[in-house]
Structures are given as structure tokens and as C-alpha cells.
Amino acid sequence: GQQVMQIPQYQHVQEGEDFTTYCNSSTTLSNIQWYKQRPGGHPVFLIQLVKSGEVKKQKRLTFQFGEAKKNSSLHITATQTTDVGTYFCAGRAGNTPLVFGKGTRLSVIA
């Protein structure tokens, strides 16, 4: 079945450093979504990417969808303590259900 892999599993950064998490799918995706889960909280939707090569920005967050629609990345510029949490990518192939990766847990040291 479809698999979505994320790396790294953990990332510790100093406040102000940049952070990137990568997502790879075993199959070509129709779209990919990113969610953030704060410690003790529930996943919250950040963005959906649909087009090959698409790049979207939300303030300090930049999301990319690969040309082959099998990989994606989330980059945070100048991390802040409010960025702490686990970032999940979730991919959909065709009309199949969304499949979540295991997530990247981000710690920010002030």
C-alpha cells in the first residue's frame, strides 16, 4: 500500500535557526497536506499542495511539492519557540484516503 516517509524524525534547533522537514511518497500523489500538532494537542491543517512544482508561503513557512509529485518539503525560516511541535505530511493518491507520515518533532531552544 501507499507509504509516506518523513525525515528527520527529530530536529533540535536554536531559536532563530532554520528548519526543514522532508516527505517522500512511494506513489505519485494527487495532493499533499501538511499539519502541525502541538504537544498534547491535535493535528491542525497548515496547507494543501496540488500542482507539480508548487511553492506556497505562509509568513516564515515555505512549502514545496516536487515536480514528480512524490515528495514535498516544509521549511521554516528563523524558528521561534511557537514553532515547537510535530509536523506531519499527509498524501493522497487518486481518490484513496489520506496517508500520514510519522512526523518530524521540532524542538526550539531559546
Place this chain on the structure above:
Amino acid sequence: EAGVAQSPRYKIIEKRQSVAFWCNPISGHATLYWYQQILGQGPKLLIQFQNNGVVDDSQLPKDRFSAERLKGVDSTLKIQPAKLEDSAVYLCASSLGWTSGEQFFGPGTRLTVL
């Protein structure tokens, strides 16, 4: 706009007991999802409803798990009998439609099986 409601928030049971979780999605959302999230992992889809019909339940352990959404609104997920490995957070989510982008998650029910 009210979010997705779930109850209870926490539940502790012994193995072989039964347990039920309840979810009320956002008003007007046709699609409802139940996910299992084991500590340190991403949410794993158990079952997806479109209105009151099942769209996907391929990863639902049907020998012990059951779910229903009788009137196409709220839903219940039941485990009977529970096993130790069922300890997890059970998340309910809803979306406007099957192919709609954003899924809205509830706060989850943390189940501990002793």
C-alpha cells in the same frame, strides 16, 4: 464555528473490556474520519464515512472494532474486547467532502488499556 467534539477525553480500561467513543463533527461536514494515533506516530485512518455510508474501513480491525454514523451526523467507535496494543489517542476528524482539502480534528480520546 464550533469545532469537532469528542468524548470522553480520557479513558482507562482493563484488557478484554469494551469501550466506546463519541464524535460530533462540524455542522455541515459530510465526511467523518476516525484515526488511531499511537505515541510517536502519525494518525492512521481506521474508517471514513461519507454521510452515513462507509467509504473506507480497510484498516479497521473488524474482529474487535466497529463504528457507525447512523444519521449522517455524529458517530461512535467501539472496541470490544480491548487489547493492550489498542492504547492510543483516537482522533475524530471531519471535512466538507470526501475530496475536500482540510480535515478538522477533534481533541481526541486518550485510551489506556491495562
